[in-house]
Amino acid sequence: MKTMQRVLDNLTEEIKDYYNNVSxxxxxxxxxxxxxxxxxxxxxxFDSPIRLEELTNQVRRMLRDWTLHANHPQYFxxxxxxxxxxxxxxxxxxxxxxxxxxVWTHAPGACEIERFTLQYFLRTFxxxxxxxxxxxxxxxxEANLSAVxxxxxxxxxxxxxxxxxxLEKQPVLYVSEEAHHSFLKIGQLTGLGYKAVRNVPTDDxxxxxxxxxxxxxxxxxxxxxxxxxxxxxxxxxxGGVIDPLPEIADFCKEHNLWFHADAAYGGAAIMSEKLxxxxxxxxxxxxxxxxxxxxxxxxxxxxxxxxxxxxxVKEAFHAGAAYLPETVEGTIDAYGTTLQCSRRFIxxxxxxxxxxxGKKGYGDxxxxxxxxxxxxxxxxxxxxxxxxxxxxxxxxxxxxxxxxSNEITTDALLERIYxxxxxxxxxxxxxxxxxxxxxxxxxxxxxxxxxENFVKTLNSIIRESKTVTV
Ligand SMILES: *Cc1c(COP(=O)(O)O)cnc(C)c1O
Numbered sequence: 001m002k003t004m005q006r007v008l009d010n011l012t013e014e015i016k017d018y019y020n021n022v023s024x025x026x027x028x029x030x031x032x033x034x035x036x037x038x039x040x041x042x043x044x045x046f047d048s049p050i051r052l053e054e055l056t057n058q059v060r061r062m063l064r065d066w067t068l069h070a071n072h073p074q075y076f077x078x079x080x081x082x083x084x085x086x087x088x089x090x091x092x093x094x095x096x097x098x099x100x101x102x103v104w105t106h107a108p109g110a111c112e113i114e115r116f117t118l119q120y121f122l123r124t125f126x127x128x129x130x131x132x133x134x135x136x137x138x139x140x141x142e143a144n145l146s147a148v149x150x151x152x153x154x155x156x157x158x159x160x161x162x163x164x165x166x167l168e169k170q171p172v173l174y175v176s177e178e179a180h181h182s183f184l185k186i187g188q189l190t191g192l193g194y195k196a197v198r199n200v201p202t203d204d205x206x207x208x209x210x211x212x213x214x215x216x217x218x219x220x221x222x223x224x225x226x227x228x229x230x231x232x233x234x235x236x237x238x239g240g241v242i243d244p245l246p247e248i249a250d251f252c253k254e255h256n257l258w259f260h261a262d263a264a265y266g267g268a269a270i271m272s273e274k275l276x277x278x279x280x281x282x283x284x285x286x287x288x289x290x291x292x293x294x295x296x297x298x299x300x301x302x303x304x305x306x307x308x309x310x311x312x313v314k315e316a317f318h319a320g321a322a323y324l325p326e327t328v329e330g331t332i333d334a335y336g337t338t339l340q341c342s343r344r345f346i347x348x349x350x351x352x353x354x355x356x357x358g359k360k361g362y363g364d365x366x367x368x369x370x371x372x373x374x375x376x377x378x379x380x381x382x383x384x385x386x387x388x389x390x391x392x393x394x395x396x397x398x399x400x401x402x403x404x405s406n407e408i409t410t411d412a413l414l415e416r417i418y419x420x421x422x423x424x425x426x427x428x429x430x431x432x433x434x435x436x437x438x439x440x441x442x443x444x445x446x447x448x449x450x451x452e453n454f455v456k457t458l459n460s461i462i463r464e465s466k467t468v469t470v
Contacts, residue, residue, distance in 0.1 A: 007053050014060050018071075019085060023445060025064060027072045028421050036066060068424060073445035074454065076376075076425045079237070079265045079294040082443035086356045087298035090349035101343035102335040105325050111334070114347035117354065121290070122306060124270050126283030133310035135338045136292075136302060136346040140264035141182040142339055143289035143305035146316070148173065148186050148229065150287065150307055151258035153316040155228040160315065164191040169226035172196045174216065176208035176243060177431060178236040180262060205390050206430055208232065208243040213251065229258040234279055235266020238428040238438065239388075240395025242266060245281030253284075261285040264303070266393055268295035272363035275370060278392050295366065297444055298349040305338075313337050365444065369394045372441045375448050379455040384462075388430065394441035397430065400462060408465045410435045416461045423454050 018025075043058070044050075050058075070080035099107030101114065118134035127134075137143045151173075152159045158166045171192060175183045177199045187197040198216055203209045213230065220227050230252055232243040245261060252259035261267075261282045267290030269275040270282070282288060286309065292302035307313050317337050327333050335341045354362065373394025377387050380398050389397040402408050410427050414437065417423055425439040439454070 003051070003053060007056055010053065010056060015088060018064070019088075022069055022071045022082075023073050025069055025072065026421065027069050027074055027424055028418060029066045029068060031066050036062075071443060071445065072424075073443050073447065073450045074423045075443055076423060076439035076446075076454065077442060078426060079291075079440065080300075080442060081294060081297035082445055083299040084297050084353050084356075084444070086352040087349035090352045091299055094345040094348055097345075099345050101345055102341050103324055103333050104328055104331040107345070108331075110345045110348070111331070113351050114345070115332075117347050117351045118304065118306075120354070121304065125267075125285075125288055125290075125306060127285075127288075127306055127308050131308070131310055133305075133307045133313040133337060135305050135334060136343075136350075137305050137338070138301045138340070138346075139293065139303040140180065140262065140289050140291045141185065141303075143264070143291075143303045144180070144182050144231075144260070144262060145186050145189060146305045146313070146339065147258075147260045147287040147289065147307070148183075148190055148192075150309070150312045150316045151229045151260070152190060152192075154258065154309065154312045155226075167226070169224055170196060171228050172198055172220055172225045173229035173231065174198045174200050174208075174213055174227070175231040175262075176200050176202050176233060176236070178202050178206050178208075178238055178241060179231055179233050180237050180264065183231065202241075202431060206236065206239050206241045208248070210244055210247050210251075213248075217251075217255070227255070227257060229260060231260045231262055232281070232285075233266075234261055234263035234282060235269075235391070235393055235395070237265070238430055239397050240266065240391040240393040240440070241389055242278050242391065242393075245279065246284075247281075249281045249284035252286075258286045259284060261288045264289050264291040265294045267291075268362075268366055269393065271359055272366045272370075274363075274367050275392060292346075292350040295369075295442075296350060296353065296362070297365075298353055302346045302350060310337075369441045369444075369446070372446060372448060372451055376439060376441070376451045376455070379452060380458075383455050383459045385458075388434070388436050396439045397428065397436040398439070399436050402462060402465065403435075408462075410437055413437065413461065413465070416465075417458070420457060420461070422457060425454075 071082040099110040101107050101110050104111045114136055119129050122129050122132050122134050156167050183197050184194055187194045200216060201209050201212045217227055230248050232245045232248040234242050249259050269279055287307040290304045292298045293300045314337055319336060334343055370392060373396060376396050385398045385400050387398050403410055414427050425437060428438045429435050
């Protein structure tokens, strides 16, 4: 009993200390795979037991030293958020109770908490509650896969029983060239094939080029393909750019196509009265992907899949299993409407964060981060950088005339930012060819002075780069 007390006290101390003082921890880990592997080999033969108290302390240290800390206020990185305390508590409770959400009778409380939370988002996104389906997923990839599978079942009923080869025509779907790479994996997983995922070029704002879509669609029809879906990305992974959703919605309606909105990151904007206009059109989607583990700032992994047609979701995922208990009238067993069978209580962290902050709290938080994005853009411009992307979301892609004139490369600049150790940003290639630096406001700890200091540091790196040949 005393040991348990000490372990838990230490853990509480650790949570408090990390949560309150993460800005004092080195942001970027200074280590190598070799160092970590050696350490593990030396300390964990698994031949003799280690006391939990000591073990907890060892693991705590490994995670502190060997993590790129997305919680840090000067992490301007990928869509990895700082995690709210509510989310940390939720995950601990989930591990404690370990409810199995695959079958309703095993976890009535957890299943209904998830359902309640998801129905809130169905309403918020403008989908009818009664005939829609909504589920938590491991992430955006699973949600996007669920969308493609469900759409395939709707348009090609024989796909379910007899597979792709039973189809007369090759189905194809359209994503922009800036869409998430998960669609390529999905092409392979569903049997569609890589090539069935058509990459529509983007316009000069990096949005899906609507005229190109129309051209590709009619070419495909002429050539005997069977188009069934268009994906509009709301917040591209590289540039945070939002595709022309209303136009895509109308086009899909006109041609009887499935409109999927991949709002893995940007969907969060729906919570803000000020920002949600950028998602106009999403209320017409047949299905939506929205990740809670991105802008909503809960811990991984937590995605959401919403679909207007519960009928096709049930058809896509139905499976009888004699070893599972019978379904209770008026409830849903998630093993029959989703990919997973054993299901973690993913939704609790979003339920708790939403209940703690409230809609306005979340909306204000997103607006604050969007405003920090605006400050970053403004400071970068003042310092002579050029902003390349156009979005109301706090994702900033930028370059500099020294990069454009080949005096320094983005890679060399990035290396120097990492060597400075105070900030972390990433780089990407827009349209798969235009190299840019990419900074995203993701930590709720980030304040305007972090943004200003970042631009100052960047400025001095650029000035020094005069003397260096690359
Ligand atoms: C991150 C992302 C995904 C994939 O989501 P995961 O949760 O990482 O699986 C899909 N689409 C977009 C636009 C994303 O940014």
